[in-house]
Amino acid sequence: MNVNLHPKEGILFSAYLLFFVIHGVQTGVGIVGLPRIVFLEAKHDAWISVLVAGVLTSIVLWFIITMLKQYDSADLYGIHVDVFGKWVGNSLSIIYMLYMVGSFFIIFMNYIEIVQVWIFPNLATWQLALVLIFLTVYAVFGGIRIIVGVAFLSVVGTMWILVVAFVPLRYADFSHLFPIMNIGFGELLKGAKSTTLSMMGFELIMFVYPYVREKKKSMKYVQIANMYTTFLSAFVTLISIVFFAGDSLKATIWPVLSMFKIVRLPNLERFEFIAVSFWMLIILPNMCLYLWAASKGFSRVLKRKQKTGVWVFAILAFGATFFIQARYQMNMVTDLVAKSGFYAVICYPVFLSIIVLVKKWWTKRRNSHAKAS
Amino acid sequence: MQRRHKWKLIMVNIACVLTLCSCVETKQLEKLGLITAQGYDLEKENEIKGTVVVHKFDPLAENLTKVITVKSHTSKALRQEQNLEIDQKLVTGQLRCVIYSKELAKRGLSQLVDALNRDPTIGNMVYLTVADDDALSIVNIDQSKLKVNLGTYLYNLIKQNVESEQLTSPTLHEFNHNLQDHGKDPVLPILKLKGEGVTISGIALFKGDRIVGELPSNKLFYAKVLYDKYKSGTHELGFNRSHFKQIIKNQGRENKEVYDRLFISIDNIRSHAKIKLIDKEKLLFRVEVTLDSRLLEATEPLDLTSTKNIKFIEKKINKEMESQIKQLLEFFKKKQVDPIGIGNEYMANSREKPLSKKEWRELYKDAKFEVRVDNTIVKTGVID
The missing domain is CATH 3.30.300.210 (Nutrient germinant receptor protein C, domain 3)
Incomplete structure (x- = not known):
């Protein structure tokens, strides 16, 4: 297998679109429940925790991009083979593919759960899953440029929701925020760790990278995207802290949607219905990119057609929906993916890039030694 | 070949959307009874009496509002009992006002308020109130004199007073917030029958979820100065x-x-x-x-x-x-x-x-x- 991937010139996309791709794939179902999850760990300083998490992810991103820059135009599958050799490298790739399918699965499952709780209690899971999976498959068949387009539309089309988030400030009690930084550093970091589910997604840069036209600029746009996501998450968390009493925030499963309950438009009593429907647009790029990146492994690792991979993973995910019946099972799976996500997204890329950097340094030194002698 | 494949997928998608649309529950307005106000009284130990004001959209019906009273232990069981007495499905999406009797409020409201919180169809801007004696008598006032249904009437009564700065806003959200906050307690307005109408006679002071005192309406100004x-x-x-x-x-x-x-x-x-x-x-x-x-x-x-x-x-x-x-x-x-x-x-x-x-x-x-x-x-x- 080639380490570097050289797609045709025509399907490359501009580097600035990386902003939409990375931000689009980071914000998804995670952010709806984020304030509560962080609050459980970091209490009223949760918003600081989110900022800390943002800084950490930004460091991880720096590692990832620096690693990718060592190669001409490689993706994670190629790097695996280059670093670990054919067998170990490909096995690691397959594990990473499974993790991505898992993410794909929990994204739409969590969304369906929200729809079932908020709008249609009698809706069967498989019905909405079928529609969502078909939609994703359709987009993935369009190729990477279509997926980038979906990400762009999703980010631009849902930006206005941010404005609505100001409405709950009418009921804010800012005394909840004080005293600032009253929580231990350990709790702060624990809170930062719990943001994984809503921060993850940026790891997909390792798969999209070969398709970026101006690769030198990718660092800038990826970092901007991550900053924006961090800002957004911290803002939402901050509003939740001042809007809810501590104990009720602990008990609210989707604080962001619960906050939207107080928004009222003149001819629409319940804004959260619109918010829940629009959330489908927010999660769509997540689903597309995860499915695309996972199925890409079929052509790169297993030497099959990518289309086969798309169908295999789609059917696998659809079949798995029938095994999840209750909320506690869903929680278990989500926790599992979030936990493995922490290792797959934060720890592993840093580890890998250190290996790559050491390896590059080593070969360079050996080469120069060879020349010198 | 490529193109045909794409078209096939589009067709499958459209077919899915069209056929699955009918799978979700439909709610036709004519077949619904919209609950606009709810009243809860303490019937005896472990039993509550629930009263609902239902607004109907039946073009043929003359009396558009209906009051149903039943007894049960939980508020959702009350709904089932009430559903037995009406020809339309009861839904709570338009709930405007909930009245608790003082007797009930003295024993704690958290269980009943929790039922409201748990239900996603109930908005956060529902007004909660306490009845001076029992909720039933307020819900049962002669509605033929009112231009709108009772739920909307009570809602406007409170909203108008909140907007003219006489009353602190008693929405479900604020009640929850203050109930859960460690350094704050909720307040709710007290409704009282006066002649053929309803008046706000003061605010009820809660310690936790229990009522412990009242503030007469002439003292509201100072509370409002400090509160809002x-x-x-x-x-x-x-x-x-x-x-x-x-x-x-x-x-x-x-x-x-x-x-x-x-x-x-x-x-x-x-x-x-x-x-x-x-x-x-x-x-x-x-x-x-x-x-x-x-x-x-x-x-x-x-x-x-x-x-x-x-x-x-x-x-x-x-x-x-x-x-x-x-x-x-x-x-x-x-x-x-x-x-x-x-x-x-x-x-x-x-x-x-x-x-x-x-x-x-x-x-x-x-x-x-x-x-x-x-x-x-x-x-x-x-x-x-």
Whole structure:
């Protein structure tokens, strides 16, 4: 297998679109429940925790991009083979593919759960899953440029929701925020760790990278995207802290949607219905990119057609929906993916890039030694 | 080939959307009974009596509202029982107002309010109220005289008073927030039957989820000054007439001397209340209230031409307000309720572990207050 991937010139996309791709794939179902999850760990300083998490992810991103820059135009599958050799490298790739399918699965499952709780209690899971999976498959068949387009539309089309988030400030009690930084550093970091589910997604840069036209600029746009996501998450968390009493925030499963309950438009009593429907647009790029990146492994690792991979993973995910019946099972799976996500997204890329950097340094030194002698 | 494949997928997608659309529950307006108000009474131990006002959209029906009363143990079981008595499906999406009887509120509302929270179809802006005696009698008032259905009527009654700054907003969200906050307690308006209508007779003070006291409507102004930080409506202040002798215009109406009280009505345009913890050890709080107000009415012709006189009135008003606010704070302390959020202020200023509600109540007993009011009369109307 080639380490570097050289797609045709025509399907490359501009580097600035990386902003939409990375931000689009980071914000998804995670952010709806984020304030509560962080609050459980970091209490009223949760918003600081989110900022800390943002800084950490930004460091991880720096590692990832620096690693990718060592190669001409490689993706994670190629790097695996280059670093670990054919067998170990490909096995690691397959594990990473499974993790991505898992993410794909929990994204739409969590969304369906929200729809079932908020709008249609009698809706069967498989019905909405079928529609969502078909939609994703359709987009993935369009190729990477279509997926980038979906990400762009999703980010631009849902930006206005941010404005609505100001409405709950009418009921804010800012005394909840004080005293600032009253929580231990350990709790702060624990809170930062719990943001994984809503921060993850940026790891997909390792798969999209070969398709970026101006690769030198990718660092800038990826970092901007991550900053924006961090800002957004911290803002939402901050509003939740001042809007809810501590104990009720602990008990609210989707604080962001619960906050939207107080928004009222003149001819629409319940804004959260619109918010829940629009959330489908927010999660769509997540689903597309995860499915695309996972199925890409079929052509790169297993030497099959990518289309086969798309169908295999789609059917696998659809079949798995029938095994999840209750909320506690869903929680278990989500926790599992979030936990493995922490290792797959934060720890592993840093580890890998250190290996790559050491390896590059080593070969360079050996080469120069060879020349010198 | 590629193209045909794509078309196939599009067709499958469209087919899915079309066929699956009918799978979700449909709700036709004509087949629904919209609950606009709910009342809960304590029937006996472990049993509650629920009453709902249902608004129908049947074009043929004459009586568009219907009141159903049943008894059960939980509020959702009540709904089932109520559903047995009506030809349309009961839904709660348009619920506007929930009334709890005082008897029930004395024993705790958290279970019933929790049922409202758990249900995603119920909005967060539903008003919660307490009935002075029982909720049933309020729900059962003669509705033929009302132009709108009872739920909307009660909703407008409260909303109008909230908007004209007479009442603190009693939405479900605020009740929850204050109930769960460790340093704050909720308040709800009390509804009372008056003739053929309903009136707001005051606010109920909650300690946790139980009612422990009441604040009559004439004291609401001060509570509002402390509670809401923006505006607090109109208020009438009574003074000893003899104190104002120097600025009362003598218009030869000596007979007025018989009244020994002078009343001044002011309208509050802006207010800002700040609670500050000055001494943590002694638990001394300073409450600073800054108000801008208009003089609306005085029972005696006052000479308002000179600045000195206005300053004099301001000073008098400040003093009166200070003593009233202090009384109110002491009253809250005696009742062990904290609707203003003094506890939150305390916790925001202490870098120790956050207090639990119980710990705060222990501390609250020893709290001391220092009140400062700075009232500015900015306008005196169109005449001097």
